[in-house]
Amino acid sequence: MHKKRVGLIGARGHTGAQLIPMLARHTGVELASVSSRELAGEAVSDHIPDAPAGLRFEALAPEDVAALDLDAVVLALPNGVASRFVEAIDSAGTQPIMIDLSADRRFDADWIYGLPERNRDAITTARRIANPGCYATGMQLALLPFVDRLASAPSVFGVSGYSGAGTTPSPKNDPEVLRDNILPYALTGHIHEREVSHQLAHPVVFMPHVAPFFRGITLTIACELTRPLSPAEAFDLARSHYENEALITVSEEIPLVRDAALTHRVNIGGFATTSEGRLTLVATLDNLLKGAATQAMQNLNLAMGFSELEGVLQ
Ligand SMILES: NC(=O)C1=CN([C@@H]2O[C@H](COP(=O)(O)OP(=O)(O)OC[C@H]3O[C@@H](n4cnc5c(N)ncnc54)[C@H](OP(=O)(O)O)[C@@H]3O)[C@@H](O)[C@H]2O)C=CC1
Ligand SMILES: CC(=O)N[C@@H](CCC(=O)OP(=O)(O)O)C(=O)O
Numbered sequence: 001m002h003k004k005r006v007g008l009i010g011a012r013g014h015t016g017a018q019l020i021p022m023l024a025r026h027t028g029v030e031l032a033s034v035s036s037r038e039l040a041g042e043a044v045s046d047h048i049p050d051a052p053a054g055l056r057f058e059a060l061a062p063e064d065v066a067a068l069d070l071d072a073v074v075l076a077l078p079n080g081v082a083s084r085f086v087e088a089i090d091s092a093g094t095q096p097i098m099i100d101l102s103a104d105r106r107f108d109a110d111w112i113y114g115l116p117e118r119n120r121d122a123i124t125t126a127r128r129i130a131n132p133g134c135y136a137t138g139m140q141l142a143l144l145p146f147v148d149r150l151a152s153a154p155s156v157f158g159v160s161g162y163s164g165a166g167t168t169p170s171p172k173n174d175p176e177v178l179r180d181n182i183l184p185y186a187l188t189g190h191i192h193e194r195e196v197s198h199q200l201a202h203p204v205v206f207m208p209h210v211a212p213f214f215r216g217i218t219l220t221i222a223c224e225l226t227r228p229l230s231p232a233e234a235f236d237l238a239r240s241h242y243e244n245e246a247l248i249t250v251s252e253e254i255p256l257v258r259d260a261a262l263t264h265r266v267n268i269g270g271f272a273t274t275s276e277g278r279l280t281l282v283a284t285l286d287n288l289l290k291g292a293a294t295q296a297m298q299n300l301n302l303a304m305g306f307s308e309l310e311g312v313l314q
Contacts, residue, residue: 004304005032007068007096009085010076011044011057012036014163015101018293019074021050026297026311028304033068035060062088072097072304074296078166079103079191097303098128099296103191105130107198114299115199116308117141117245123302131299132199134164134291135208136192138219140199141248141266142283145241146225146234151277153203154223159257160208161215164287178212185210216261217287222280234271234279242268246309247290247298260284264294264312 006023010016011034023031031052034044040059044051058064065073066088073089075082079102086098105111105128112126113119115137123129132140135158143154159182165172172183186208193206229237235252242248247265249255254270263286270282285291297312 001028003030004028004071005030005069006072006074006300007033007035007065007070008074008076009035009060009065010078010081010101012039012047013076013167014288015076015292015296017048018288019076019296020044020048022293022297022311024050024052025314026306028306028310029300031055032070033058033060033065035065063092065089066092066094070094070096072099072300074300075100075102076296077102078168095127097126097300099131099299099303100129101131101292101296103133103195106132106195113199114295115140116295116298116302117242117248118144120302120308123299124305126299126303129299129303131292131296133192133195134217134285134287135160135190135206135219136195136199137291137295138217138266138283138285139192139196139204139206139221141242142219142221142268142281143196143200143204143223145238146223146279147200147202149225149227149229150202150223151226152224153205154221155205156207157220158206158208158217159211160217160287161213161261162210163215164217164291165210172210175212178210181212183210184208213257213261215286215288216257217285217291218255218257218260219283220280221283222278225277225279228275228277229273229279231271231273234273234281235269238268238271238281247294254282255284257284261286262289264289264309266290
């Protein structure tokens with residue numbers, strides 16, 4: 001059977017490094033092109049052990065990508081970079097499925113927001129999919145079982161591993177800045193605060209921090225509900241909401257970020273309540289997997305008609 005040809009643009013980065021092994025082991029897909037200006041000409045397998053033999057990084061300009069015969073393009077580029085590739089592909093009229101991992105298209109009505117546990121059906125017929133942000137993925141999945149009961153803007157304290165900041169050097173991924181430290185940043189107006197408020201049609205307050213571990217996110221979420229719940233009632237609501245979701249685990253215990261790292265899951269738990277109606281809960285995930293690459297694979301599979309976790313679970 002003809003394998004679907006997929007291009008990965010921005011393949012040298014943290015998310016690209018997670019996507020390459022999943023695309024390589026996908027039985028219905030051929031990883032046809034991977035781009036990097038910095039590593040152009042080098043064998044991908046010299047950097048990613050599970051990469052297809054013979055595949056080399058290429059420095060691909062937007063018009064080069066547009067000229068490739070691809071069924072799908074995954075854009076794992078920094079915010080603000082993907083548009084020139086989308087425009088070149090549109091001008092060429094080749095119409096591959098496109099998945100943008102950046103924040104650029106998450107408010108664009110012409111792109112389907114790729115959170116499968118919320119809008120799986122829309123993704124299956126989409127040709128342009130905006131992959132959610134990492135913190136935003138955890139916040140939404142934690143809050144969705146309670147969104148109709150919210151009496152206030154949930155307040156979210158988030159901590160991410162420094163891989164969240166990408167490979168471009170910055171204080172957020174500087175070992176010296178992070179040593180024995182936790183760095184608060186973007187304490188109002190973070191893109192994920194706006195993204196989640198938009199997607200849930202309900203305001204949220206988000207306070208991100210970055211920590212000296214490499215990967216993983218933990219979110220502690222506090223909100224007021226219209227009617228008090230017991231911890232057991234809150235647990236039951238979340239558990240039943242996700243009972244058919246392979247990548248979502250719900251527990252009474254508080255999930256720990258180190259147990260989420262290197263897994264494809266979002267773990268939701270630690271439900272604590274007050275008689276006045278407050279609910280506090282915790283969500284953990286791997287920012288590079290369900291926060292990015294795993295979710296992109298789910299979306300790619302749904303849009304191409306494959307089993308949703310093909311290539312993801314080994
Ligand atoms: N890190 C994370 O936890 C998450 C990241 N995201 C988003 O996913 C995207 C990728 O993130 P991440 O992998 O961490 O980023 P990185 O900084 O690690 O990688 C960026 C990639 O883009 C390439 N690149 C950079 N600038 C250009 C350019 N002007 N033209 C062509 N290629 C370029 C780089 O390769 P080269 O320079 O060699 O060409 C590299 O492959 C970003 O939009 C990020 O916001 C989303 C969720 C989670
Ligand atoms: C630690 C750190 O810097 N994390 C990043 C999250 C990256 C992400 O999810 O990407 P988008 O920008 O595509 O949403 C941040 O807060 O911007």
